[in-house]
Amino acid sequence: MMSPQTYRLLACVLVFSAIVFAFVGCDRLHGKPTEAAPTVIGSPSWTQSTFNTSCLGCHSKGAEGAAIPLMNAGYWKVATDAHVIQVLSHGQGVSMPNYLDSDGGPLTSDEIAALVKGMRSMWGAGSLGGQGAQGGHAGQGDISATVVAGDAASGAKVFATACASCHGTGGSAGSVTDPMYLRLISDQGLWSAVVYGRTELGSPAWNQPMPNHPTGLTTTEVADVVSWIAQARPVSKAQGQAKVQTKSQPKNQNASDTK
Amino acid sequence: MNREVILKLLKSPAQWIEERTGVVAFSAPLLFHHVPRSAKWWYVFGSATLMFFTIQIVTGICLGTMYAPSASNAWESLRFIDEEIPFGWMLRALHGWSSSAMVVMMAIHMLQVFMHGSFKFPRELNWITGVFLLLTVLALAFTGQVMRWDQDAYWGLGIGAAIVDRVPVFGDQMRALMLGGPIIGGETLNRFFALHVFILPGAAIALVGLHMTLIIKNGISEMPKPGEIVVPSTYREGFEERMKKTGVPFFPDAVQRDMVFCGVCLLLLVFLAAYYGPFGPGGMPDPTLINTNPRPDYPFMWIFGAVSLLPPASETAIMLVAPVVGIVILVAVPFLANSGERAPSRRPGMMLLAVVVVMAIVALTWEGVTSPWSPVMDGWSALPTPTQFVKGRTPLQMQGAVVFQFAQCRNCHELGGFGGKRGPALDEVATRMSPDQLIRQVQQGGGNMPAFGKNLNSAQMTAIVDFLSTLHPENEADSAIPGAQLPLPIKSPLTMNTVSSGAETPAGIHSR
Amino acid sequence: MSDNTKGETKKEGCVGCGCGGGGGGRPAAVPQDARRGFMFKIGAGLLGIGGALAAVPIVGYIVGPARSRYRNQWVDLGATTAFPSGQTRFATFLNPIRQPTDGDAAKTACWVRCVEAGKFQVFAINCAHLGCPVRWFEQSKLFMCPCHGGVYYQDGSRAAGPPPRGLFEYKWKVESGKLLIDAGRLPGLEESV
Numbered sequence: 001m002m003s004p005q006t007y008r009l010l011a012c013v014l015v016f017s018a019i020v021f022a023f024v025g026c027d028r029l030h031g032k033p034t035e036a037a038p039t040v041i042g043s044p045s046w047t048q049s050t051f052n053t054s055c056l057g058c059h060s061k062g063a064e065g066a067a068i069p070l071m072n073a074g075y076w077k078v079a080t081d082a083h084v085i086q087v088l089s090h091g092q093g094v095s096m097p098n099y100l101d102s103d104g105g106p107l108t109s110d111e112i113a114a115l116v117k118g119m120r121s122m123w124g125a126g127s128l129g130g131q132g133a134q135g136g137h138a139g140q141g142d143i144s145a146t147v148v149a150g151d152a153a154s155g156a157k158v159f160a161t162a163c164a165s166c167h168g169t170g171g172s173a174g175s176v177t178d179p180m181y182l183r184l185i186s187d188q189g190l191w192s193a194v195v196y197g198r199t200e201l202g203s204p205a206w207n208q209p210m211p212n213h214p215t216g217l218t219t220t221e222v223a224d225v226v227s228w229i230a231q232a233r234p235v236s237k238a239q240g241q242a243k244v245q246t247k248s249q250p251k252n253q254n255a256s257d258t259k
Numbered sequence: 260m261n262r263e264v265i266l267k268l269l270k271s272p273a274q275w276i277e278e279r280t281g282v283v284a285f286s287a288p289l290l291f292h293h294v295p296r297s298a299k300w301w302y303v304f305g306s307a308t309l310m311f312f313t314i315q316i317v318t319g320i321c322l323g324t325m326y327a328p329s330a331s332n333a334w335e336s337l338r339f340i341d342e343e344i345p346f347g348w349m350l351r352a353l354h355g356w357s358s359s360a361m362v363v364m365m366a367i368h369m370l371q372v373f374m375h376g377s378f379k380f381p382r383e384l385n386w387i388t389g390v391f392l393l394l395t396v397l398a399l400a401f402t403g404q405v406m407r408w409d410q411d412a413y414w415g416l417g418i419g420a421a422i423v424d425r426v427p428v429f430g431d432q433m434r435a436l437m438l439g440g441p442i443i444g445g446e447t448l449n450r451f452f453a454l455h456v457f458i459l460p461g462a463a464i465a466l467v468g469l470h471m472t473l474i475i476k477n478g479i480s481e482m483p484k485p486g487e488i489v490v491p492s493t494y495r496e497g498f499e500e501r502m503k504k505t506g507v508p509f510f511p512d513a514v515q516r517d518m519v520f521c522g523v524c525l526l527l528l529v530f531l532a533a534y535y536g537p538f539g540p541g542g543m544p545d546p547t548l549i550n551t552n553p554r555p556d557y558p559f560m561w562i563f564g565a566v567s568l569l570p571p572a573s574e575t576a577i578m579l580v581a582p583v584v585g586i587v588i589l590v591a592v593p594f595l596a597n598s599g600e601r602a603p604s605r606r607p608g609m610m611l612l613a614v615v616v617v618m619a620i621v622a623l624t625w626e627g628v629t630s631p632w633s634p635v636m637d638g639w640s641a642l643p644t645p646t647q648f649v650k651g652r653t654p655l656q657m658q659g660a661v662v663f664q665f666a667q668c669r670n671c672h673e674l675g676g677f678g679g680k681r682g683p684a685l686d687e688v689a690t691r692m693s694p695d696q697l698i699r700q701v702q703q704g705g706g707n708m709p710a711f712g713k714n715l716n717s718a719q720m721t722a723i724v725d726f727l728s729t730l731h732p733e734n735e736a737d738s739a740i741p742g743a744q745l746p747l748p749i750k751s752p753l754t755m756n757t758v759s760s761g762a763e764t765p766a767g768i769h770s771r
Numbered sequence: 772m773s774d775n776t777k778g779e780t781k782k783e784g785c786v787g788c789g790c791g792g793g794g795g796g797r798p799a800a801v802p803q804d805a806r807r808g809f810m811f812k813i814g815a816g817l818l819g820i821g822g823a824l825a826a827v828p829i830v831g832y833i834v835g836p837a838r839s840r841y842r843n844q845w846v847d848l849g850a851t852t853a854f855p856s857g858q859t860r861f862a863t864f865l866n867p868i869r870q871p872t873d874g875d876a877a878k879t880a881c882w883v884r885c886v887e888a889g890k891f892q893v894f895a896i897n898c899a900h901l902g903c904p905v906r907w908f909e910q911s912k913l914f915m916c917p918c919h920g921g922v923y924y925q926d927g928s929r930a931a932g933p934p935p936r937g938l939f940e941y942k943w944k945v946e947s948g949k950l951l952i953d954a955g956r957l958p959g960l961e962e963s964v
Contacts, residue, residue: 023533031536032348033341053641057664060643063650066660094719095661097910104858104909167654174653181655183718184662193654201650331874413876417902417957418918424959434959436837441956442879445872446836545875547863549896549904552917566901567919571933632920632932636906667911671920681920709922709930714912 041111047118054099054106063200067095068192074207075196076124084116093186150220155228158221162206162213173203182233190226288475293506294513297482301375302513303520304368310521311361312467314528315399316460318354326406328452330445330544333408337540352532358400360528362558365393373592373613376601377480380491383593385477388470390589395463400558402455408448409541414553416443416451422566425575443546478502479509483601491598552636555627561620564627631680634670638678645675648686652729659726662719666711674730682708689731697724841868843955848893851950854885859907859925862893868955879954881941882907882914884925891950894927895939895958902957905938914938 039046051070058067068075089105089112091098099105099112107115159167166173175181176190185193194217197205204210206217217225277283294302325344327336340347369389372378378386401419405412416438423437424430439446478498481487507513542551555563569577596609603610635642644660652660663669673684692700701723704710715723844867854860862883869877882905884892894914896904903918913930914923921932928937939958944951 029349029533031352031532031534033536035342053637055640056643057638057640057669058643058661063646064643066644066649066657066664094716095658095665097665104860174655176654178655180718180721181658183716184658184722185654198649201646329872329874330876331872414903414918417897420957421897421900421902421959431959432837434957436834438836438957440836440870441841441868442866442873442876443957444866444876445870445874447876449872543875545878546896546904547878547880549861549880549906551904553903567933569933571935574933574935633917634915634920634922636915636917639908639910665910667908667913667915670908670915704931707931709911709913709924711911 042114042118044118044122047115047122050107050111050115051119058095063198068189068196068198069200070119071123072196073124074205075192076120081113081116081120084119085112088112088116093189094184150223150225150227152224152228152231154221155224155226158217158225159228162210162217162221163225176229177232179232179234182230187226187230190229191222194222194225289471290510291508292475292478293502294479294509295481295502296505296507298479298513299482300516300520301371301482302479303517304364304371306517307521307524308361308364308368309467310524311357311364311528312396312463314353314357314525315361316464318350318357319456319460321350322354323456328406328449330408330448333406333448334540334543337407341537348537349532351537352535353528354403355538356528356531356535358403359557360524361396362400364524365396369393370613370617374603374610375480375483376489376596376603376606376609377483378593378597379489379599379601380494380597382473382477382480383597385470385473386593387590388466388473390586392463392466392470393589394586395459395466397558399455399459399463400556402451402459404556404559405448405451406455407539407541408544409539410544410548410551411539411541411553411555413443413544413546414551415555416447418553418555418563422578426579479513480601483603485600485602485605487602488600489598550636552633554630557624560627561623562627564623564625564630567630567632568623568626629680633679634667634681635679636670638669638671639664639667642669642674642677645677647733648674648730652726655722656726656729659722659724662715662723663726666715666719666723668723671708685727685730687731689728692727694724694728697727701727841956843867843953845944845951846954848881848883848950848952850948851885851889851891851945852948854883854891854950856885856888859884859909861907864952864954866955880904881952881954882938883950884927886926889945891943891945892927893941893943893950893952895941897939897958898934899929899936899938900932900934 055070056065058065059070061069061071087096088107089098089100089109090103097105099107101108163176165171167176193203195205195207197203199205206213206222208216210216273283322340325336325340325347327333337351340351342348372386372389401415404415420434420438420443424434426433435441437447437450438444439450481498481501538556542548554560566574566578600606644664649657649660663674668685669678671679671681673680674686676684678684688697698720700706700708701715701720702710702712711720846864846867848862848864854862860883861880863878863880866873866877866879880896882894882896884894886892894905898905898916898918898921900916900919900921903916905914905916905921905923907914912925914925914927916922916932916934919933921934922930923934923938924930926937927940929935941958942953
């Protein structure tokens with residue numbers, strides 16, 4: 001017969017060895033470092049994290065962010081891959097930086113192409129519209145073909161009927177013919193602002209029906225009003241309209257007035 | 260006699276060994292020396308430190324069997340240990356966590372000794388060997404971080420090299436001596452490897468031996484009682500008297516508390532290692548991968564914090580002199596006060612000093628962890644302008660918000676709680692500064708802000724200031740501009756701009 | 772570690788520990804043996820000379836790197852056309868002073884600013900404060916350091932933060948369309964102004 005002490009001792013030894021053997025048995029504890037999965041360029045997680053660190057600051061979602069949100073199916077409908085790659089690589093206007101490594105940016109051309117593809121699959125629900133830019137609602141066709149020189153005179157009329165109530169003298173939304181503003185935004189940017197607005201912030205999108213404009217604005221009307229607004233942009237010998245409109249200019253030259 | 264020996268040998272091999280080695284006679288005083296009855300839970304920290312040191316030696320030797328001490332292979336060999344060797348990751352985790360634990364235990368032990376005045380006569384040298392042990396262990400921790408040979412290790416060495424480089428006259432030579440050459444490279448790793456596995460552990464073992472010898476020699480100090488004054492001329496006799504009368508043997512009386520405490524520490528260590536895993540290695544030690552954010556290990560975070568808070572003018576002097584002064588003061592502690600009261604309640608000045616030092620180190624560590632002085636490198640492109648700062652803004656102000664991101668302002672300034680903390684948060688900047696002041700600040704910088712005058716054109720400047728002028732609590736008007744909501748709100752910046760910065764007079768600004 | 776007070780302390784339990792072999796305990800009974808004294812001197816002398824001779828290579832081996840026998844060399848950064856005028860670009864090169872065991876650590880990075888055609892500034896990657904790698908921000912035309920927030924203008928001059936001076940610059944020259952810099956040693960305070 002074993003004494004109670006022996007039982008107790010035996011139990012202790014059993015528990016002890018159980019613990020130790022359990023520990024020996026699992027080299028797979030929480031702390032074991034997992035083999036880092038190699039980053040696949042173009043994978044959804046890569047696209048998301050690249051977007052989050054490089055684009056989100058300005059092109060946020062919803063009401064956040066100061067520039068046009070990219071989570072906008074309408075935009076992806078008219079923006080061809082070639083167009084977005086061009087903008088992303090070499091920048092646009094004054095405030096869109098260039099991201100291509102040969103331009104001094106952080107991404108290779110392959111990465112930029114993969115990023116554009118990934119963004120389209122995330123937010124661009126529809127396929128590209130037709131190539132034609134004439135007639136119909138604004139916001140159809142190829143975006144780079146849509147921003148065409150319009151007729152400023154008729155643009156003035158469009159502005160008076162569609163825009164002046166908010167953006168005219170005394171309007172609450174602020175001037176869009178302020179030369180300072182126009183020096184910072186390209187015609188492309190004006191076009192996007194008119195067509196997509198910032199509906200989350202209360203600025204209307206003119207590819208949608210509006211109270212006094214049941215069909216929104218047509219492509220021609222948008223082009224006209226953009227031309228009229230752009231007239232107010234100051235021009236100078238060294239820089240100005242031509243420069244602001246040039247999309248392939250390296251960024252740093254746009255950023256500076258001097259020289 | 261022979262027969263006796265044989266009998267003894269048969270009876271007890273241990274005794275046979277004892278007769279030839281004297282091991283028991285040697286270790287008996289270590290085990291059975293009398294310690295004060297009052298030595299209770301306050302006295303466990305030294306033992307815990309020693310236990311962690313033992314773990315360091317065991318795990319360190321194990322790691323030494325697999326680690327490749329070569330700059331071209333070290334990083335890969337660590338990945339290999341982590342991923343391929345059974346329990347390799349666990350050994351690295353134990354080594355890393357035990358290292359941190361040892362530093363912490365040592366600090367607590369030292370603090371306890373300081374607060375109880377245990378360093379007073381006759382235990383001055385106990386304290387001094389302890390100080391050198393502390394330095395040795397910190398050196399082990401730093402060289403251990405170098406062993407990881409990742410980006411933190413590389414740039415940590417760079418920081419060390421830059422500090423050494425500031426030594427007057429010999430800085431360059433000392434840096435070369437430290438790095439083993441003109442760059443951080445293979446020789447550097449091997450130099451630190453020799454330090455980490457030969458020189459410093461050797462020194463630590465010798466110092467531990469000395470420290471223990473002194474403990475046996477001088478005895479463990481009693482719990483301090485107010486009024487029990489240390490008088491060097493009579494202390495020893497009194498102490499030995501009291502030990503004989505009321506002392507208890509270290510084994511098995513006093514040791515039980517050490518065993519319980521060490522057991523808890525050990526379990527905690529195994530848990531931490533098993534659950535949180537090893538430290539690093541971080542990114543590959545390729546100095547051309549510059550998208551890195553070098554940070555030292557925790558024991559050095561307070562130094563990292565301190566060097567960024569020093570005034571630049573006196574920085575070099577402080578960086579070079581402060582460590583020397585600090586060590587001298589630590590060594591001098593027992594000589595500055597080696598007799599008198601030991602009780603904390605009778606030494607309020609010393610207690611205050613200890614509290615201040617601990618708080619300073621904790622605060623500096625916190626500063627180092629949060630690093631409010633570091634720009635958020637991708638703040639400008641990753642942190643969106645919060646809704647409340649873009650809602651209801653004019654087109655120009657919206658462009659100003661874009662410029663605010665574009666010009667990397669966000670890297671140093673917070674909006675809505677996100678962004679760099681180097682500069683002030685700008686959520687309500689319009690309540691502090693008028694548009695004119697804002698323009699001057701953005702253009703000319705100052706107060707640790709770079710001047711942006713040359714890098715922003717007049718339109719960008721106007722837009723950004725117009726935007727900044729709207730940053731205020733919702734119920735207030737835009738700063739100092741009555742009627743700022745009107746179109747073309749800012750007149751003064753235009754004039755101010757043309758007047759104040761002749762160099763970048765906007766060419767087309769007045770032509771329409 | 773020899774302990775003179777050992778004999779006096781009665782409670783001392785360490786007597787038998789065998790650590791008393793260091794001093795003059797055992798030979799106390801030595802008579803005035805002239806030969807033994809002579810041998811002692813000879814031994815000390817031989818050990819001294821031998822030790823000194825052995826110490827020379829040991830010290831030399833350890834201290835060797837501190838003697839600046841490493842010289843910078845001209846390193847090719849590639850065609851100048853890779854550095855457009857008015858821009859600042861990232862460039863990497865393999866350090867001319869390197870050992871086989873250096874691995875990736877021999878790779879070095881720098882920032883090349885083309886002020887105007889044919890005129891360059893080549894900045895070390897290391898912040899002048901404590902050596903962390905600075906990053907260039909094209910938009911604000913600033914270099915920023917991730918460690919302690921040192922900031923520099925595009926010409927390398929200090930803009931803000933703790934650095935005591937501007938960025939370290941490499942000497943440069945253009946030869947047959949290629950940009951060469953004088954590189955090698957880790958940039959430090961002794962380097963070019």
